Amino acid sequence: KKNLESEGGTLKNKTKSNAPKYNLKTPKGTKDWSPLEMSVREHIFSTITEVFKKHGGVTIDTPVFELKEILAGKYGEDSKLIYDLQDQGGEICSLRYDLTVPFARYLAANSTSSIKRYHIAKVYRRDQPAMTKGRMREFYQCDFDIAGSFDPMIPDSEVLAILAETLTKLDVGPFTIKLNHRKILDGIFEISGVPQDKIRTISSAVDKLDKLPWEEVKKEMTDEKGLDGDVADRIGEYVKLSGSRDLLEKLKADSKMQSNDSAKKGIEEMEVLFNYLEIFGVLPQLSFDLSLARGLDYYTGVIYEAVVEGSRAPTLAPAATAAPAGSKIQPKGVTHTGTKQGSKDAELKHESDIDESQIGVGSIAAGGRYDELVGMFAGGAAKDQIPCVGVSIGVERVFSILMQKIQSEQQASRAKQTEVYVMAIGDGLLAERMQIAKQLWDNNIKAEFFYKSKPKLPKQFEVVDKEQIPFGLLLAPREWAEGQVRVKEQRGKEEGGGNGDLIKIDDLIPELSKRISEWKKNEGF
Amino acid sequence: KKNLESEGGTLKNKTKSNAPKYNLKTPKGTKDWSPLEMSVREHIFSTITEVFKKHGGVTIDTPVFELKEILAGKYGEDSKLIYDLQDQGGEICSLRYDLTVPFARYLAANSTSSIKRYHIAKVYRRDQPAMTKGRMREFYQCDFDIAGSFDPMIPDSEVLAILAETLTKLDVGPFTIKLNHRKILDGIFEISGVPQDKIRTISSAVDKLDKLPWEEVKKEMTDEKGLDGDVADRIGEYVKLSGSRDLLEKLKADSKMQSNDSAKKGIEEMEVLFNYLEIFGVLPQLSFDLSLARGLDYYTGVIYEAVVEGSRAPTLAPAATAAPAGSKIQPKGVTHTGTKQGSKDAELKHESDIDESQIGVGSIAAGGRYDELVGMFAGGAAKDQIPCVGVSIGVERVFSILMQKIQSEQQASRAKQTEVYVMAIGDGLLAERMQIAKQLWDNNIKAEFFYKSKPKLPKQFEVVDKEQIPFGLLLAPREWAEGQVRVKEQRGKEEGGGNGDLIKIDDLIPELSKRISEWKKNEGF
Structure with missing residues (x-):
């Protein structure tokens, strides 16, 4: 007398006889998807796919594991989070950690010099799971990347337009795309007097400004990383700034920035980009944010990260970061105070070993330009370089937001389509x-x-x-x-x-x- | 001056500079999917999904790896083909080998007593790859299973209707669904005098009758497995038979069969099944084939396997097995001679360690009833049993057929949808x-x-x-x-x-x- 059920109950291990007892759980950081959850996931994927196809995207697939050497040395410290397969005789393989490195390997292997490709697939990271924040060991990434040699900032602007269009279609609520440029950031560090060998580590400290107050970040720079206090203060003057075109104008008028080749190049590119983004109608969602640094080494140009109000970590109170970007330049120390002080500080400090390669807490998508990754695989000669720009949308985040919505609105969602x-x-x-x-x-x-x-x-x-x-x-x-x-x-x-x-x-x-x-x-x- | 390309070229490792040289290949038995291949794969999945949904199917997903103990002891000798993850501290996990065992684990873990679920996902087997035959180490299975306690043969008949409908919609050409019943097979072995402890191993020998002539199979039974020659001959009288309802009538009239409880039960169930399959219009595609045994231990009732003309292994000449099932009872030794004798025999013998759990060479889908697998996980008590019946469609096979078709018809296929x-x-x-x-x-x-x-x-x-x-x-x-x-x-x-x-x-x-x-x-x- 059992009816068809599309929804499962709670996990429990029945142990009523003396048959062998099984631990019926899924491995740490992984989960089963129920029919209702799957219908939400499929809605997300089809929404995203529709946008990707509308922009000329084609899809590829790569194996879930790669030769270990392909992944080695691509993720810096986070390489320790890579899952390895056991050596059972034969090749040594690892589960893919993201979709970007396999994409670069694919381009090099197949001599594909130009493609707009999307890839929606699971990736694997032996990270400390935080289910409530949607951080899993097995999770989906939805990537769109444009590979090929084109005129500056044209594909970059379309990727940003795709990101904005996708988030709008997904109906995740108001969002902000934080935008920066690696060359501008490098320029700031050079101008401020950061030694060349400290640039990456100082950059990763700056990236924490959305989670820690400036004082904490400065302390990390000086006490932990041995940076001169004056140098840190000079960095602080810049990285506290965010805004829109007005910030770009300010940087253009800054003689120190203009005297630095890297910063000058970055500012010029940003100006072109802003022109294109204006045509594509993306400026209202944009925040030019000098503190955005992104951890991965392979970025070489524009970098970005999308933050959605609803994707904020549950432990953090709602604050100004997710508000629509204003047109005024804002000292970040002021707008962000809400999240950075008070009783949450102690808890936040436990998170200080932030996984830089991960899409951060509160962010829902991230990406940037990486012009040299394919060349690494293809042999390193300049002619083998295939410039790329792309974005990765973190769908578990979107999924949590939409599931919460369904539950709070008590929508009658049915997983089954029977008519x-x-x-x-x-x-x-x-x-x-x-x-x-x-x-x-x-x-x-x-x-x-x-x-x-x-x-x-x-x-x-x-x-x-x-x-x-x-x-x-x-x-x-x-x-x-x-x-x-x-x-x-x-x-x-x-x-x-x-x-x-x-x-x-x-x-x-x-x-x-x-x-x-x-x-x-x-x-x- | 590069145009957007949706198709990659051939694999080659560029080694033009002295940068580190990468082996750009994918791991053994795995492959990259190009945009054109992906568009064919997506067509297959959406066709299959449409049929599955039409029959009330909902989908679930499970992690790509499970705790090792969940998979252990489910696949007999083929357990050696399971991929293990390296022990990096923490749980010991293995990549899923099929979708059936994870489904059974899901049902037990979530106390789901009844569901029609489909699951289209990759599974992993450290098998000897045979790319030309579509046998890969990473490949897709498309499973539809009905779990729950219902009246006999109703869900079984719908699963077979779904299989026939799916293969028709996929347009893979003429196909035959070979059908048998574990209880009839067990009855034949008991009647013939096979010792109880030899039934599984003799059963697996019988299953090779579609690839080897009876003499070879008999030799395996007697010389390798120590069965008495007379016993083997008595088995041979039955397992050489195939047909349709007429074969069922013959078995009903067979007093030895009727005197065996297991065979009698199986024949009764087959009669009910044939009545339902007639309503569903599946009989013309069906061949009741007493040699079909299927390797996996967990089957308890009806078993089946679909063979498509186009899915024959390239080394085999086209032969009678894939012809539409005739209504006459045919001694298999006669109809199947074409594939079993002549110059191919030497080659076929190399395949004698056939992976019984795999969908066989030439077959495109397989399945059956397994009433006791969920109970194994749920604790083994009779009340924890959840009877299941299902089918698994091997999509790489379908993919090869459709890709060949596209290439031979020189269809203008485009992977991109840009308008x-x-x-x-x-x-x-x-x-x-x-x-x-x-x-x-x-x-x-x-x-x-x-x-x-x-x-x-x-x-x-x-x-x-x-x-x-x-x-x-x-x-x-x-x-x-x-x-x-x-x-x-x-x-x-x-x-x-x-x-x-x-x-x-x-x-x-x-x-x-x-x-x-x-x-x-x-x-x-």
Whole structure:
């Protein structure tokens, strides 16, 4: 007496006999996806895919594991988070850590000099899981990358347009895309007097400014990383700034910035980029943020990170970072105070070994330009370089936001798409139900029936209610003999009640098809 | 001067400088999927998914790796083919070997007593790869399973209907579903006098009858497995038989079969199943084949395997096994001679360590009823049993068939869906092209433009031709100033030539939308 259930219950290990006991959990940092969760995930993927295809994207796939040497030396300190396969004789392999390195390997291996590709797939990191923050060991990335030699900032601007369009379509709420340029950042460090060998480590300290107050970051620079206090202060003057075009104007007017080749180049590129982003209508969502540094070494140009109000870590109070970017230059120390002080500080300090390669807490997508990664694989000659720019959308984040929404709005979400439930009133009529179901399937109508030869009517209605199946088809012996069946729209059951409409079996398919498409229209399919 | 390419070239490792040299290959038995291959794969998945959903299927997902103990002891000898993850501190895990065991674990863990679930995902086997036969170490399975306690053979018949419907929709050519019942097979062994402890090993010998002549199989039974020659001959009398309902009638009339409880039960169930399959219209594709044994221990009832003409291994000549099942009982030794004798025998013997759990050479899908697997996880008590029946479709097989078809028919397949290419005649007009592209994207039209500020017209047309983009939109300075652009349908270029139609920018969206939907209708979308 079991009905079809699309939703699982809670995890429990039954130990009622003395059969071998199994630990039925999934491995640490991984999870099972229920049918309802899968329907949300599929909605996310199809929304994202639609945008990617609209911009000329094609998709590829690579194996879930790569030769270990392909991944080695690409992720800095985070290489320790890579899953290795056991040596069972043969090649030494590792699970992919992201989709970018396999993409670069693919380009080099297949001599593909230019492509717009997207890839939606699972990646693996032996990180400390934080399920509540959506940080898993097995998780999806949705990547869009443009490879090829083109005129400056054109593909970069389209990737940013794609990011903005995708987040808008995903309906995750207001978001901000924080934007910076590696060359500007390098220029700031050079101007401030950071020794060349300290630039990457100081850069990674700066990147923490969205989670720590300036005083903490400065302390890390000076006490931990041995930077001169004056140098740190000079960095601070810049990296506290964020804004939009006005900030760009300020940097253009800054003689120190203009005297530095790297900064000058970065500023010029940003100006071109802003022009393109204006055409693409992305400026309102943008925050030019000099503290954005991104951890991965391979970025060589523009870098960005999208922050969504709803994606904030649960332990942090809502604050100004996620507010729409203002057009005024804001000293970051002021706007960000809300998240950085008070009782949460102690907790935040535990997070000080932040995984720089990860999409940070509160951020939902990230990316940038990496012009030299493919060349590393292709042999390192200048002619083998394939410049790339891309973005990676962290879908577990989006998923958490949408699941919360469904739960808070108590939306009637159904994982199952069945349109018609074929039922019998009295005497089972199994062969007849099968015959009708077959006819419906042949006409592309999604149909089910109860897997008993003589099911009780209430049991059949229970399924219809539980699964929210819009139409019931009732077969009764006498009506069947007269070549007729009843169609009953279940959605209006409470209101209308009634016994449904008697229709001829010969008219069943056109009649049902009409009603189903009307129902779909009303439901907003 | 690089155009967007959606297709990669051949694998080659460039070694032009003294940078570290990478082996750019994917691990043994794995492959990269190009955009064209992905578009075929997506077509297959969406076709399969549509059928699965039509029958009330919902989907779940499980992690790509499980705790090692979950997989241990489920695959008999083939457990040696399981990939283990390296012990990096923490849990010991293995990559999933199929989707059935994780499904059973899911049901037990989530106390799900009843579900129709499908799962399309990659599985991993450290098998000897045979790329030409589509046997990979990383490959997809598309599984549909019905779990729950229902009346006999109802879900079984729907799973077979789903299999037939899916293979028909996939358009893989004529196919046969070979069908048998574990209880009938066990009955045959008992009647013939096979000792209880030899039943599984003799069963696995019988399963080779589609690849080896009876004499070889008998030799394996007697010489290798120590079975009495007379016992083997008695088995042979039965397992050489195949047919349809007529075979069932013959077995019903067989007093030895009727005297065996197991065989009697199996025959009764088959009779019910045949009645249901007749309603579902599946009988014409069916061959009741007493030699079908399937290797996996967990099957407890009906078992089946689908064979497609096009899926035959390249080394085998086309033969009678894939012909539509006749209604006559056929001694298998006769019909199958074509594949079993002659010059191929030597080669076939090398395959004698057949992976029984694999979908066999030439077969495209397989499955059966397994009533006790979930119970193993749930604790073994009778009340924890969740009866299941399901099918697994081997999509790499289908993929090879469809790719061959595309190549042989020289179909103009395009991986990219771009509908409009926005071009400039003279002077670049980059900002204008961007502005138009933005407008098209906002109206859900798939559009691209050349990523150069002043691209040459021939270069732009090259892309349109290469990517088979149906519409070109041409911007020229003077026409633009007059608020007009040209639309040029590229498909008819050779025939019509001409400069396209001048239309007002204000009318662009409705005009283009109309033309695109007409084009789609003609292309059969």
